[in-house]
Amino acid sequence: MRILLVGGTGTIGKKIYWRLQEKHELISAGTKSGDYQFDMTDVGSIKELFKQVGKLDALVVAAGGGPMGPLEQLTEEQFYEGIRNKMMGQINLALIGQKHIQSGGSITLTSGILSEDPIAMGTILSTVNGAVNGFVVGAAGELFRQGIRINVVSPGIVEDSIEAIGTYFPGHHPVAMDKVVNAYVKSIEGVRTGEIIRVF
Amino acid sequence: MRILLVGGTGTIGKKIYWRLQEKHELISAGTKSGDYQFDMTDVGSIKELFKQVGKLDALVVAAGGGPMGPLEQLTEEQFYEGIRNKMMGQINLALIGQKHIQSGGSITLTSGILSEDPIAMGTILSTVNGAVNGFVVGAAGELFRQGIRINVVSPGIVEDSIEAIGTYFPGHHPVAMDKVVNAYVKSIEGVRTGEIIRVF
Numbered sequence: 001m002r003i004l005l006v007g008g009t010g011t012i013g014k015k016i017y018w019r020l021q022e023k024h025e026l027i028s029a030g031t032k033s034g035d036y037q038f039d040m041t042d043v044g045s046i047k048e049l050f051k052q053v054g055k056l057d058a059l060v061v062a063a064g065g066g067p068m069g070p071l072e073q074l075t076e077e078q079f080y081e082g083i084r085n086k087m088m089g090q091i092n093l094a095l096i097g098q099k100h101i102q103s104g105g106s107i108t109l110t111s112g113i114l115s116e117d118p119i120a121m122g123t124i125l126s127t128v129n130g131a132v133n134g135f136v137v138g139a140a141g142e143l144f145r146q147g148i149r150i151n152v153v154s155p156g157i158v159e160d161s162i163e164a165i166g167t168y169f170p171g172h173h174p175v176a177m178d179k180v181v182n183a184y185v186k187s188i189e190g191v192r193t194g195e196i197i198r199v200f
Numbered sequence: 201m202r203i204l205l206v207g208g209t210g211t212i213g214k215k216i217y218w219r220l221q222e223k224h225e226l227i228s229a230g231t232k233s234g235d236y237q238f239d240m241t242d243v244g245s246i247k248e249l250f251k252q253v254g255k256l257d258a259l260v261v262a263a264g265g266g267p268m269g270p271l272e273q274l275t276e277e278q279f280y281e282g283i284r285n286k287m288m289g290q291i292n293l294a295l296i297g298q299k300h301i302q303s304g305g306s307i308t309l310t311s312g313i314l315s316e317d318p319i320a321m322g323t324i325l326s327t328v329n330g331a332v333n334g335f336v337v338g339a340a341g342e343l344f345r346q347g348i349r350i351n352v353v354s355p356g357i358v359e360d361s362i363e364a365i366g367t368y369f370p371g372h373h374p375v376a377m378d379k380v381v382n383a384y385v386k387s388i389e390g391v392r393t394g395e396i397i398r399v400f
Contacts, residue, residue, distance in 0.1 A: 043276050071342035072299075076243050076292055083283060091327065092276055099272075115334035118394075123338035127291065130334020131327050134315035138326025141318060142271035194318075 001025070001105075003188065004056050006040065006093060007063025009033045011160050012110070012180055016062055019181045020188075027053055030063065040064065040089035043096070050100045057105040058188050059097040064089045064110070066124045068168070079124055087128040091135050094150065103147030108187040109136060113156040113200045119169055129154065133196050140194025149193035153183040156200025175199055201225065201305075203388065204256050206240065206293060207263025209233045211360050212310070212380055216262055219381045220388075227253055230263065240264065240289035243296070250300045257305040258388050259297040264289045264310070266324045268368075279324055287328040291335050294350065303347030308387040309336060313356040313400045319369055329354065333396050340394025349393035353383040356400025375399055 001024045007013040008028035020026050028034035029049055036052060039045040040063060066082025090109045097107060114122045115129035136152040143150050157169045159177055166174070183197045201224045207213040208228035220226050228234035229249055236252060239245040240263060266282025290309045297307060314322045315329035336352040343350050356375045357366065366374070383397045 071295075071339055072346070074295060076288060076295075079288060079291060083288075087331070088276060088279060088283075091279060095271075095274060095276075115330075115337060118338040118341060120341060123335060123342070126338025127331050127335040130315070130337070131287070131331035133334075134330020135323060135327040137315060137330070138318040138323035139271055141320060142323070146272070 001057035001188070002055070003027065003058040003060060004029060004053055004097075005034075006030065006059070006061045010062055012155065012158060012177070013062035015160075015177045015181050016060065016184050019185065020060075029053070040093060041084045043092050046092050046096050050096055053100070056097070056101050058108070059093065059101060059106075060108045060184060060188065061090050061093050062110050062184070064128075066128050068121045068124065070121055071123050074123060079127065082124040082128045083131075086125070087131045090132055094135070094139065098143060098146060098148060101148050105147070106149040106151070106188055106193075107143070108184055109150070109152040111152050111154045111196070113154060113172070113198075115154070116198075117156075117172070117200070119172075121168065136196065137194055144193060149187075149191075151187040151192060151195045151197055153180070153187065153197045153199060155180045155183070173200070201257035201388070202255070203227065203258040203260060204229060204253055204297075205234075206230065206259070206261045210262055212355065212358060212377070213262035215360075215377045215381050216260060216384050219385065220260075227256075229253070240293060241284045243292050246292050246296050250296055253300070256297070256301050258308070259293065259301060259306075260308045260384060260388065261290050261293050262310050262384075264328075266328050268321045268324065270321055271323050274323060279327065282324040282328045283331075286325070287331045290332055294335070294339065298343060298346060298348060301348050305347070306349040306351070306388055306393075307343070308384055309350070309352045311352050311354045311396070313354060313372070313398075315354070316398075317356075317372070317400070319372075321368065336396065337394055344393060349387075349391075351387040351392060351395045351397055353380065353387065353397045353399060355380045355383070373400070
């Protein structure tokens with residue numbers, strides 16, 4: 001398959017990259033790295049990316065973040081940072097991407113455990129993860145008519161993030177990288193659609 | 201209790217209003233009706249509302265919508281309509297409201313079935329409902345420290361909406377209005393927090 005991977009150099013993305021390149025034609029895109037550079041918060045930049053990349057069998061997004069902070073101090077502007085980035089960045093990639101993915105293809109987005117199993121200071125990520133999950137559940141039926149599947153991988157804190165941010169996730173059980181990568185492979189090469197693939 | 205109800209003239213809101221006014225001091229606010237008029241898409245207007253209303257025991261929001269349309273045609277701007285309204289409208293009411301709610305009090309927001317059981321043309325609502333659910337799950341732990349509970353009622357299509365919009369919800373079983381109103385009462389007068397109270 002011809003697959004576009006957005007965020008192929010992140011903690012999870014680089015593991016996806018190494019797995020997928022074994023058997024697929026993999027194109028990577030990111031803010032500063034990858035085969036193509038673009039800005040996922042800018043619809044014009046996303047359109048330009050797909051124009052350059054051409055027809056695809058799968059789109060995988062393992063990119064996007066949002067700010068953390070104590071609930072009492074969170075501002076509307078901080079929410080919109082997360083909205084523009086992890087939420088609408090991914091949604092816009094899917095909305096625009098649907099026109100460039102062949103029938104039989106798939107879209108795989110990334111949310112995360114915090115919409116269901118929260119941590120202190122994580123409310124913005126809980127919110128945008130919930131939004132991405134809702135989008136995928138909502139979009140699947142209409143994408144099905146176009147012959148396109150869509151799923152979202154919702155990982156817990158992964159092994160490779162424990163050293164950097166594990167202290168914010170007390171008692172959260174680290175998820176093996178291979179298990180997370182398998183969820184993306186299942187979404188791309190499997191048959192399900194409209195699924196929140198929980199890996200935690 | 202002294203309760204602020206936002207959206208007390210909507211399909212669900214007016215039924216909440218009639219139940220709550222039996223035993224509570226109820227203040228209503230809305231875009232065009234209620235004791236106070238304000239704009240839930242404007243943080244300045246929300247701040248002014250809470251300044252005028254004063255200290256509260258509970259905030260209930262049964263307001264907010266978003267556009268519907270075929271997935272292939274949805275634009276970023278349509279998503280932002282739903283984000284500013286049902287998503288960030290409610291989230292901003294909660295963020296600002298937390299400073300005006302007494303310890304022991306509660307916040308109750310409204311999402312809806314579409315984040316879990318979708319319909320055609322409903323992807324924006326699936327997305328913003330998922331976001332509101334995620335926000336409530338994420339915020340509960342930190343609001344608990346302030347002595348404030350938070351829940352979200354996620355209703356299915358209600359009996360009173362069947363005539364107007366039932367055709368968009370094929371096979372969805374209409375929910376009795378009393379059952380939906382009970383969910384709000386449980387959130388306000390009960391003990392749970394961080395719950396998605398599903399009524400479908």
